[in-house]
Amino acid sequence: MKKIFTLAAALCLVSIGFAQYTMEDRIYDYIDDYKDLAMQEMELYGVPASITLAQAIYASQAGSNDLVRECHNHFAIMCHTQEWKGDTYYRPADKNHENCYRKYATDAESYRDHSLFLSTRSRYVKLFYYPITDYKSWAQGLLEAGFSGNPKYADTLVSIIEKYYLMHYDRKVAQKLGDTTALRAMDKPQPERTGNTPTTPVASKPAVTQEPAPAPKPEVAKPVEQPKPVEQPKVVEQPKAEPVAQKPTEPAKTETPKSATKADTMEVNGIQVIVEKPEKKKAEQQKQKAEPQKAEPQKAEPQQPSQPATAKEQLPEKVNGLNVFVLDPYTVPYKSAYYPYTSRPVYENNKTKFILARAGDTYQKLATALQLTEKNLRLYNDVYDGSEPIEDEVIYLEQKSTKSSIPYHTLQEGDTYRYIAQRYGIQLKILIKRNSGNINSYGVGDQICIGCN
Secondary structure, three states: OHHHHHHHHHHHHHHHHHHOOOHHHHHHHHHHHHHHHHHHHHHHHOOOHHHHHHHHHHHHOOOOOHHHHHHOOOOOOEOOOOOOOOEEEOOOOOOOOOOOEEEOOOHHHHHHHHHHHHHOOHHHHHHHHOOOOOHHHHHHHHHHOOOOOOOOHHHHHHHHHHHOOOHHHHHHHHHHHOOHHHHHHHHOOOOOOOOOOOOHHHHHHHHHHHOOOOOOHHHHHHHHHOOHHHOOHHHHHHHHHHHHHHOOOHHHHHHOOOOOHHHHHHHHHOHHHHHHHHHHHHHHHHHHHHHHHHHHHHHHHHHHHHHHHHOHHHOOEEEOOEEEOEOOOOOOOOOEOOOOOOOOOOEEEOOEEEEEOOOOOOHHHHHHHOOOOHHHHHHHOOOOOOOOOOOOEEEEOOOOEOOOOOOEEEOOOOOOHHHHHHHHOEOHHHHHHHOOOOHHHOOOOOEEEOOOO
16 A cells, blocks of 8 residues: 555656646746857847747747647748748648748758848848847837737737846847947847837947048048159259250260351350250150150059049939949949840959949849849849839849958948948848948948958
8 A cells, every 4th residue: 555655646746747847947948958059140140049039939839839849940930932942841730731831950940041031031121220139129120020910029029038038148149249339239228119229329339449440441542643743843844954054065065066166156145055955855755755654554553453442433323312323334443244144244343243224224124134033133232122223323133242352431421231232242231230230320421341340
């Protein structure tokens, strides 16, 4: 009997132990298992780790639903069959296969696809304007962009983040990246969400950390001022000084044997000076003509490579007060490139091919002619609305670069992140990531990081 009671007591204790494992315990375990993966994705793609973890906890029920068990899908991301080429999963209850989910080989693949899903879609681009520690604006932005149909989705994410203190992982990544702007924004008390975040701290970033570095950079424009050596008055003054010094000396040595005494007397009257000047001028002019001919190519060579950064042809065109990157088609300061699907001149900026739009061009017409999709062409040029290109506007034919040899850009009136991305041939999301905060928080004359990181 004692053995029976002992066994029964043990079973009771085990059952009580199982009963005590609540959803909250499961969430804590899930956070421990995936926090490092979320922070890694934040460091690489700029999606706050707190947002990533909160979305995963909400969508997967802390990793307990069938999407995680069967296909490692932690975020319930649908197939979007036009773009997803991997394995798919349909829930058993979905007999008509109406809802297709992406199937991954590992949990890490699911987290990576989540980062790419947000960072490569135009409707989420505004999220990357916020500091990486501003989880409230990110949550509201996800709701407004249509990530979830639940009207309380933003509030749910925020409550998960604050209950389990997930913003702690955002701080760790910001400290590792040295993002002082994000840390300052995190330390300040945040007002209630209205869809926009306080971005005033961002304006101090270029003033504190970026102004000393770019100070010598504007001197790149000095090669343009090199025409000054051409204005050499010395060449003109030399013939004036020569006759004065040569009047008493040159006739006695050279001209007396060749000319009669009349010539000697003419020297006194200044007549020979008139005869000698043309001869000297001809010799000097020949030398002067030869010298600039040799110097001209030397002046042109250094100017050409520096043209893309300071060329006058890069002055922007304003549309509704905002700058648009256009070029003079007759003086394009970039090297030519080859693209097989067009007879138009093709150029290359920061290793990215582009053409210039002509009057009447639309993205649909250009995409058809270039054998591209209109969606991709708009994506390459960061056009997320129905607007069309203007004449001579730069149109990129492929994804822009993630790097640039130009460290900084000085803001001018009408500049936007898109204009800067187009001008330097760098991806918009990378530009936003390097300059956390809305561009409206900067002022004319501030420095924007292009390739400084």
